[in-house]
Each structure stands twice: as structure tokens, then as C-alpha cells.
Amino acid sequence: MLEKKVRMMPLDQIEIRDGFWKEYMELVRCHVIPYQWEALNDRIEGAEPSHCMQNFRVAAGLQEGKFEGMVFQDSDAYKWLEAVAYSLMWHPDEELEATADGAIDVIAAAQRPDGYLDTYYILNGLEKRFTNLTDNHELYCLGHMVEAAVAYYKATGKRKFLDTAAGYVNCVYEHIGIGEGKKPGYPGHEVAEMALVGLYEITKDPRHLALAKYFIDQRGQQPLYFAKEREENQNSWYWHDSYFQYQYYQAGLPVREQEKAQGHAVRAVYLYTGMAEVASATEDAELFAACERLWKNITEKQMYVTGAIGASEYGESFTFDYDLPNDTVYAETCAAIGLIFFARRMFEITKDSRYADVMERALFNGVISGMSLDGKRFFYVNPLEAVPEASEKDYRKRHVKVERQKWFGCACCPPNVARLLSSIGGYAYECSERELYMNLFIGGDMKAVLDGKENRIHVETRYPWDGEVRIRIENESDSAFAYAIRVPGWCDDFRVKVNGEVVEAERKKGYVSLDRVWKNGDEIQVTMAMPVVLVAANPRVREDIGKVAVMRGPVVYCLEEVDNGGQLQELYLREHPEFEVAYEPELLKGVVTLTTQGLRLSEENWGEETLYRPYSGRTFTEQTLKFIPYYAWTNRKVGEMLVWVRI
Amino acid sequence: MLEKKVRMMPLDQIEIRDGFWKEYMELVRCHVIPYQWEALNDRIEGAEPSHCMQNFRVAAGLQEGKFEGMVFQDSDAYKWLEAVAYSLMWHPDEELEATADGAIDVIAAAQRPDGYLDTYYILNGLEKRFTNLTDNHELYCLGHMVEAAVAYYKATGKRKFLDTAAGYVNCVYEHIGIGEGKKPGYPGHEVAEMALVGLYEITKDPRHLALAKYFIDQRGQQPLYFAKEREENQNSWYWHDSYFQYQYYQAGLPVREQEKAQGHAVRAVYLYTGMAEVASATEDAELFAACERLWKNITEKQMYVTGAIGASEYGESFTFDYDLPNDTVYAETCAAIGLIFFARRMFEITKDSRYADVMERALFNGVISGMSLDGKRFFYVNPLEAVPEASEKDYRKRHVKVERQKWFGCACCPPNVARLLSSIGGYAYECSERELYMNLFIGGDMKAVLDGKENRIHVETRYPWDGEVRIRIENESDSAFAYAIRVPGWCDDFRVKVNGEVVEAERKKGYVSLDRVWKNGDEIQVTMAMPVVLVAANPRVREDIGKVAVMRGPVVYCLEEVDNGGQLQELYLREHPEFEVAYEPELLKGVVTLTTQGLRLSEENWGEETLYRPYSGRTFTEQTLKFIPYYAWTNRKVGEMLVWVRI
DSSP states (O other): OOSOSOEEOOGGGEEEOOTTHHHHHHHIIIIIHHHHHHHHTTOOTTSOOOOHHHHHHHHTTSSOOOOOSOTTTHHHHHHHHHHHHHHHHHSOOHHHHHHHHHHHHHHHHHOOTTSOOOHHHHHHOGGGTTSOTTTSOHHHHHHHHHHHHHHHHHHHOOOHHHHHHHHHHHHHHHHBSSSTTOBOOOOSSOOHHHHHHHHHHHHOOHHHHHHHHHHHHHTTOSSOHHHHHHHHHTOOOSOTTOSSGGGGGTOSSOGGGOOSOOSBHHHHHHHHHHHHHHHHHHTOHHHHHHHHHHHHHHHHHSBOTTSOBOOBTGGGBOOSTTOOOSSSOOOBHHHHHHHHHHHHHHHHHHOOHHHHHHHHHIIIIIIGGGBOTTSSEEOSBOOSEEOHHHHHHOGGGTTOOSSOEEOOSOOSHHHHHHHHHTTHHHHHEEEOSSEEEEOSOOOEEEEEEETTEEEEEEEEEOTTSOOEEEEEEEESSOEEEEEEEEOOTTOSOEEEEETTEEOOOOEETTEEEEEEEEOTTEEEEEEEOOOEEEEEEOTTOGGGTTEEEEEETTEEEEEEHHHHOSOGGGEEOOSSOOEEEEEETTSTTSEEEEEEEEEEEOOTTTTTTOSEEEOOOOOEEEEEEEEEEGGGTTSSSOOOEESSEEO | OOSOSOEEOOGGGEEEOOTTHHHHHHHIIIIIHHHHHHHHTTOOTTSOOOOHHHHHHHHTTSSOOOOOSOTTTHHHHHHHHHHHHHHHHHSOOHHHHHHHHHHHHHHHHHOOTTSOOOHHHHHHOGGGTTSOTTTSOHHHHHHHHHHHHHHHHHHHOOOHHHHHHHHHHHHHHHHBSSSTTOBOOOOSSOOHHHHHHHHHHHHOOHHHHHHHHHHHHHTTOSSOHHHHHHHHHTOOOSOTTOSSGGGGGTOSSOGGGOOSOOSBHHHHHHHHHHHHHHHHHHTOHHHHHHHHHHHHHHHHHSBOTTSOBOOBTGGGBOOSTTOOOSSSOOOBHHHHHHHHHHHHHHHHHHOOHHHHHHHHHIIIIIIGGGBOTTSSEEOSBOOSEEOHHHHHHOGGGTTOOSSOEEOOSOOSHHHHHHHHHTTHHHHHEEEOSSEEEEOSOOOEEEEEEETTEEEEEEEEEOTTSOOEEEEEEEESSOEEEEEEEEOOTTOSOEEEEETTEEOOOOEETTEEEEEEEEOTTEEEEEEEOOOEEEEEEOTTOGGGTTEEEEEETTEEEEEEHHHHOSOGGGEEOOSSOOOEEEEETTSTTSEEEEEEEEEEEOOTTTTTTOSEEEOOOOOEEEEEEEEEEGGGTTSSSOOOEESSEEO
16 A cells, blocks of 8 residues: 555656756756766865765775765765766766766775775774764765665666675674664664665665664664663764754654654655655555654645745754744755655655645755756755845854855765756656656656557646646557646646647546547647745744745745845735736746836835834835746845745 | 033932832842842852852962852952942941951952952962953953942942952053053953943042053054964964954954944943043043944944844844844843943933933833842843744744743842842932933932032832822922933923923923922922834834834833733734723732734634645734733743734
8 A cells, every 4th residue: 555656757768858957957967967076086176175085995995094074975975976877867978987887996895895884984993883873974874875876776787886785784784773783773864764775676685675664663762772872982962952852863752753853854854755665665554654744744834935944053953833934044955855855755655746746846946946057056055035244244144145155075965956956857757557647847758668568758848937738649559548747736727638628637636647548649738827826824934924925836936136126124015916927038047037016115214323213104115026036046146035025 | 521411329319219110129139139149158059159259268268279160250249249339328238238348358358469359360370360361351350340349439438349459450550551561451351441430530540540541442453462362372262253253352443443333242332331431531532432333323223122232142242233133132131231331421421311211211121121020030131022932942042031040150140130220229310510310210219419408309200100200309498400301212292390380491402401499399290191102113124024012101012922822923913003001000010001902813724734825815813912011021921922013
């Protein structure tokens, strides 16, 4: 019942040709991936060295030296390899593959005879390994290695990296777990859980699934491993004073007992993704119920309208229900990506469009806001309200940057954006033997084997700027399958025609499923009305009372100072605004802008010298408000930005 | 031109008998002062020991031991002695005076032959003295010693403590300053500046004024002493990363060049108070212009409606113009008290009611909010919006307590409240030879020598609950003087009668000055209309847009959960609310409450499961809103509180 009903369509069967997404993919392929390789090898002038590949070479005995960099430095290489793998799937590149093979050779050479492979401990003393699972990221590096190795195997069919990763997994399996001589630990930073299920799907080695399941089951069990480990090894600990304590790691309670998303947001959604994988692979209904509960808590109480999560910079963490400050927000790019990971698994198990809705929301807003339009600068933090002076002078907003930062070293968000965007096709299309699910509306061509036959599917759309999607099916002989099209949660007027005829299809869990015999040349035409919608937040969200967010389709809009002047808090929408909707090809690489006659609370009669005075109603002046897509903010000029506007 | 035109009326000439203030004074006298003495002597069960008097005893050789406590621990004894001095002025108490004399004996016994007196360095090595003026509070302790010694001399006429303090001042004068063998330093935490001018007024020793003037003039001069000191002594420094850098100490620029209030708020207003004192004592117009500029910056751009200052917990500091967050606020009780110190000097130099207006605003709101109605618990931080769950779970609000804290040790705010409240009479009345200024409306009796004759002045009022003030003058023979009554900035309808006759007096700088020959039994009747006023903030104050604060007279009101339910952000005032104004004698020791029919943004149709949905206007339900005075919040039950209410 919990097995995955559908799977990502293999990336090598998807050729994306889309006005919106293709450029992002090409930025990743042509800019981010090569740049990152230089960074991993300390060849970026003026940048702090990464030491990442150097650590592997030193551990492999290919070079003299000592460990340098962060304790999780190895993972940067793995994230790069994963992005490379996806990129190779849709854009074969012998030179890049050779470079990756070379990197894998070095990594494999660093592996110890028993399979162990973490350069921090190899170089600092193996006797200390597995003594600080809480904070030293050994199992986090393992997770990213497995993620990358699985992807690289799928991309190239080469087993070397997969075997290396499986070797480290098997070594961990010998040392971590329940039983004589084993330590009952689990990862401080989750990711291995989901990775191991992916590995198991290839290897079918029962140890691989068992280890994933063990990591999930053991987490948060009493006596608490992290507390014991800390005492025994006298490890320092940062979260003494914190509200969340071990819930920073989602390890304060057994996962099945967790009711609310807590602690470090990226870790949390990585864990929940792993829980969904294990629940599916082991048909564990109780565990799946926990996934649903946590999903509901996030999306109904702790998610920004941009799909971003993590309200607080302290611990990069969730805080509490309805606490969604716009200006001191954390909203890490990686956390929104992690939410997409979680969403995809939940969709694959349930075929419910609610999950894909969140996936789309996060993707078009909280994720791509993290990268500049030229692919060269990145945000970790994605605020919904920004004031440059506040970011400079207000300590509680010091993490909120008003310009994306040049990315020098290797760190989490840029490679995470890279691996997501270079695999975006797989998020758009999922399939089973006789079903094809279209979750994202992305133009291009696919080859899909359905009903045992190869079908070519050609998609044209200007989404998200336009709600028209045209799909043409080409096949050698008729094939019977269901083409399921997601009816987006934001869409009130969704129409489908097949070969020009209106189809009144039943909706199942948010999909219009066209189940029929498809003939060569059949055409589906989807028309989604895409009006501008004002969105209100639940009144319990203190920060959004009296305000609305402006959306059109999946895209959240914002006001920027460059278009609207400063003091954006003074701007009001009229109660029933009429918007001019215009596609501006020259603006921000082509966006639809929204313009309306609004109001500005008048500063007249105040002067600079009056801070308080008796209230005598509000006076406004007319002002044109121009909204641009949120994801594109601060690509022109640094200034104020605002998503939630007064009304 | 800058000499003080008026002076505080001596406290021994004022007998306060006032329904509102007398109880505070008695709380200080009967509870706070005795409790603090126990604390200074480490006799509070279950409390961290203060070590304060012990340090003095050890330094005096009366006891074995070492220095314990904070580097500024000495200052706690001085603050206590200052509060005692004021209390003795209006309530002579032989036993208390004997206790104070005993403390002074111990303090004096700790003094070194050269006058030096800081137990931290006496016990940790005198060779290190004056090597960390930036952070080690030697000159801060000096300042508080002088403040206390001056007060104690005025209260008792005893010179011992004054001579001890002058001895330390003279020692500092030999070591700190410009010239051969001197260090060109100045206090890291200001207070000595104002204290030294007070000392000079008694001693007339030119060194005492010169040292005050030097501290002011030298501050922030290049090369920066604090930077040099840090390098030379390899002192650590906390503010490397900060925006304000040396402006944390108001020492990044010469004080005459400072345009905005910056850095630690208490230090800032203590400095400005000292600047005003020195400007007055030395007729320094340029320095006074800096005081006026900084005053304007604070009161026109950086002051809460409660008179509180200091927007940020980081550095307990000012941030930038119009940045006045209500929920993450610092608004330290001591900073509001410091603003009152500054205001009083500015008033004494200018006789302008603007300064007394701010004094009153801070006193009735930002200061007394710091103490519970039973005098046993204190706030350092005085938020204008509080949510218990946020204070627990949101790290950026962890400093915002929703219950006043039991005061165990000796620290800044409680003794500061004590010294202010026990000298409140002096803030109410200021006089010159032929002028009497009434700044605060406090009931009681005064003896004032005016026109060379003794006058008794009897004041009756229920202020701040009522705007009627009756003043009766009693004298043996007619006396000609000006009775100047402040017309509060909040008051639009201010009427004065003398002996029942309406007087149309000219207003001078915000005062109605009744300059006439007063006969025994003359009566002045002041009637201030006291409607409920909604107050709006300048639109540049982001946090207050679309909201108003409710005031009546000088009192700022708030909503509490106990009266209005939770989710206070959902409450709206009607555009033209009508208030029921009721004095409730049993509530919160007697307060006027304000009740009105307001609205609550409806949660109906939202349910718990919807976080966002299309906006379709707002729906409200009727709700009675009950406001209580802000200062009295969280004296009943912990819960939400809100000052700025939506309208």
C-alpha cells in the first residue's frame, strides 16, 4: 500500500526545451559545475581554499598534508558529483565524465581496507571515528556519498563509485547499530536515510535497507545516544541553552512520536524524506502516518507563502506554529529544496497533487530566489521583507543579506541548487507502467515507455507566464495509458481539450487523468486561467495580519524599491485592485510584471520631527505599484523588498 | 547663558503624599533598600551571592579572601548608598543612616593611600589598574561613587564619603588626562562625567570640573584611546563584528561630531547627561548644540511611545532612525531612567517643557513598567508586545521576559529604579530664587524659599487618573514669585484658575507662569482635560503602520490576554472608538481602565488547516477591548500583551 506508485522519469529520456527552466539548467551545467570543480581544487583566485579534493588526495597517500576545512568538507565533492551525474544524463559530456571519473578514483583511493571513508578521521586519527556522530558529520558525508554514487551509477552505468560507497556503508553497518560491539548511534545531520534506500533499490543488499530503517527507528530512543556519546567522549555541545535541545537534530523523541517539525530545518526535511522512503520500502504505516503529520504541520503551520521553511536564524530552525516573521526569517534555500525532496516522496507514495503543489510553490519561489539570474551569486537566506539599513545595523537581521553573495568556497546551498535544477525534469514527470504524471509544466520532449511501447511526448508552454500547455503524443502504434495532469492548487479554472474536444474528466486527488488509447499525433491542450490572486494568511500569523501576498499562477510577487521607491511599508493595495499584466522580455531575463494603482500612506504633515501625534485617520496619496516575481528580486539594484503588502 | 536657571528642590523640603507615587516610594524605602542591603552582604537565601561588601572588606584587610563577582561589583554598593541618601532626605531613619555609615567606613578603609579605590584591581593587582578603561568599569565605579557621595553629603551633611570619593577622583586626575605620565583615557561606561560636575558644585575644586570636561572633550579623539589601549594591553574586545564598533561606547567620534544616538543606550544617555552638565558649567555652546542634536535624534527618531529607548538587545543599543520593533525591543529600564536624567538637565538649562514632557512619558510608562506593583520583581527589558510562546521558542526574543524576574543579586535596573523613585520629588519641582516650576503633578507639601521668604505649598491631585490639580499657597507674608505650571504636551485643553478666577496666562516654552504676589491661602486650580487619545507613529516606523497606541494623559495603555483573550494581533479598534473610562480601585492597586467596542479579525472559515487562501476581504466579530495602563502589565497572569493596536 505504501510502495511508490510512480517513479521519476529517467533524466536521459527528457529533453527540456523550456523558456524558463532551460536557462537555469544551462547555468548550472556551464557555469556552476565547472566553477565548483575549480573551487574543490582550490583554484579560485582570491577565494578561501576548499581543501576538499586535497583532503582526499592526502588521505589516499597521493600528496603530503593534513586535513583542512570543515569537518564535513568531503560532502562537497559528493554534491558536485551528484550534480554532474544529473547533468550527464541530459547532456552527455565525455570530458566532464572523465573529470568525474578522476575524482572518483581519488576518492576510492582514500578508502580504508575496511571500507571506512571520511578524510577528517582518516587524517586526524581513525581511533576517534564514530565518537561524535552528533556533530561531526561522518554519517552525513556517508549519505551524500551514497546519493552521488547512486546518481552516478544511473548516469553512467559505472559501478566503481557505487561499490566504494557501498563499502563505506557496509563498514558503518558493522560498527553502528544494535548488537554486541556496535554503537547504537545515528546521523547528527540526516541524509543517509533516504540515500540508503536509493542504494538498496540498486544493490538489493538487505543490509542497506536495514541500516536506513535502523537509523529511523533508533533516532530519539531512550537512553538518548547523543547525550550518552557526549558524556562518554566529553564532546562540547552548542545547544545547552536552546529551546529545542536534542530536537535541534530531531533526536529528542522517537520519530514516530514527533508531532511538529522542530530544530534545524534542512535536517528535519531530510529526515522526513528518509522516513517516507523507509515507510514505503518497509510498508510501515505508522511511520508513514508520522510523515503525514509532520507534512501537515509544516505546510499548514510553518511554511512561508514562498514555500520556504525555517523561521529562525538561531539553529537555522523551525520555531513554532504560525511564527513566520518576514524580515528576520531564515528560509534557507537548502531547506526549501529539502521540502521538495520530501514532497516528491510523498507524492510518489500517494499520487496526491497536494504534495506536487508545495513542490511547485517552493521551486518557483523559495528555491530559485536563492540564485542570481546570472548563476553567479547565491542566497542562503531568502527574506520576504528586506531593508538594507536594517540588515546592516540591526543585529537580529545581520544574516539577511540584501544582495546575493559571490560563491567562493563549496558550501551547501549552491551545490544543492545545482543538483536540484539539473534534475528538474524528474520532478516534472513521474510514471508507472501505464501512468504518466505531469507535475510541473515544462516544455520539451520525452520518451516514455508506457503500455510496453515507446511514446514520444512533446510539450510546449510559456508557463509560468501563461497557463496554456500543449502536449502532443507521438508513437509508432497505439498505446493505452493514463496521462495525468496536475490541476494546480492555485487554479480555479482548469480546462482540458483532447484533439480540440473539451474533456470533462474526473479529478482524482487533484489530477485530471486522461486514460485512453493514444494515437500518434493526439494533442492535449490544457488551459489554466491565471488571474492575479491576492493571498491572505491565517490570522494567527502575526506578521501578515492586514496584508496580502500577490500571486499569479505559482509565482509569488514582490515590490522592490527600484520600482516603487523606499519605505515600502507605506504602500497599500486597494481593496479590489485591477492589475495590468505585462510580459516584459527585456526585464530580468523576461518576466510578467503586475502593475496597479495603489496608495501610499502620506508622510505629508509629519515632517521629520514628529515621531508620534494624535491619530486623525489615514491620508494616502496615489501611487502606481509595480510587482515583479519574488525570485528575481535584487537582480538590478540593492534596495528594499516586500512580499506581504498592506491592504 | 547655559547656566542652570533652576535646580531640583531639595528632597527634605518635599513631603510627598500622593495616591500614585507615595506607594512606590514606600516600596523602595521599606522593601527594595533593605532587601538590597541583605543582597550586598550575601544574606539572601537561595540567591547567588553578590560579594559586593565582602570585596570591600577584603580590600580593607578586614577579612581574608579574593575578589569575586563582576568587575563593576563595587558600583552596587554606591547605587544603594545613593538610594539610601535620597530616602533619608524625605524619611530620616537613624538606623538606616547608621548602617550606611558603617558601609562607608568599610569602603573608606579599602581606599589606598593615593586615593585609589576599586576593589577589583586592589585585590587582583594594582599594577594592572588603568589598563582596560574600555571594559573594566574602573571609571564607572568612580562615577557611581561620586554620585552617591554627593547625595549622601546632601542628605546627612557628613563629609567622610565625599572626601573618600574626592580622593579617588584626585587619584584619577593624576593618572588620566593629557600630559606627561598620564594616560589620555576616559570611561568605557559613562556616568563619571555628570557625577564630577555634581562634585564640583560642592567642592569647587577646579580639578573636578576639569576632569569632567576632559572626559567629554577627549572622548573619541584620534588616535582612539580605546583602540590603542586594546593593542597595548592585548585586551580582548567583543565588538569587532558589530556595526557600531567604538560607537558602542559613543567613542568612535569626538562627541561634538556625533549626530545620532548610537551604541549602548544607557551609556549614551549617561554621556549626554554629562555633556549637558559640562556644557552648562563651562558655557560651552558647541557642546550644548551637540546635546540638543542628540536629544532631537532620540526623541524624534529613536524613542518608543513609552519613553523607552534602545531598540536592540545586541549591545543593548540604539539601532537606526525609526527602527522601533515592539517585540524584539530592548528598552531597558535603566535607559529610560537615563533619558530622564538627560531630560532634567536640558530642562534646567532651557526651562523648556519639551524636556519635562519626555521625562513624564518615560516615568509613567517605560520606567515604572520595570517594577512589579509589589516592588519585588523587575524587568530589564520592557517590550511593547509580548507573546509567551515567542519568548520561549524564538531566540531573538529570549531576552523579552513575560514575567518580571525576582531580583536576587545586585544589578543595574532595580537600584536605578530605587534611586529615581526615592528622589522623584526633585523631578517634580524645580526652582530658582523667584520661580517655582511644577513639572510633575504630584500631591504633597513643599517648603519653598522664594522671594527670600518661606512658602508652604500644598498640592492635591488624583493625577494621572484625573486632570484636576489644586494648589494652595501658605506663607507668613506676601511673596512675589512665579509659579510655572507645565502644560503637558499631551494636553489640548488646559485651564487655570486662581482663587476661582479664570487666568489667561501667556505660555512660555510650554509653561503657564503665574508671576504675582502670592498671599497666604491663595489657590490655584489646574484643569487638564484628559480624553482618551489614539496616537499614531510616523509612517517610517515600520512596526507601527496601521496601528495606534491608546493614551490617556501621560499614561500609555495596553491590551492584555487576561482581559481580551489571546491572539491580540487579531484585535482592531474602530475608526472612531468611544471609550468607557472607569477608575477601578481594586484592580492593579487602582487604575483607570478604558473599555471600547472593538473588533476581532475572524478566524472562522479558516480552521487550523489553512495557512494561505485567496483574500476575500476581512470579516470581523465584535469584541469588547479592555485596556489597562501599560506599566501595570503582567501583574496578574502571564499572557500576551500589546501596546500598538490595529485600527
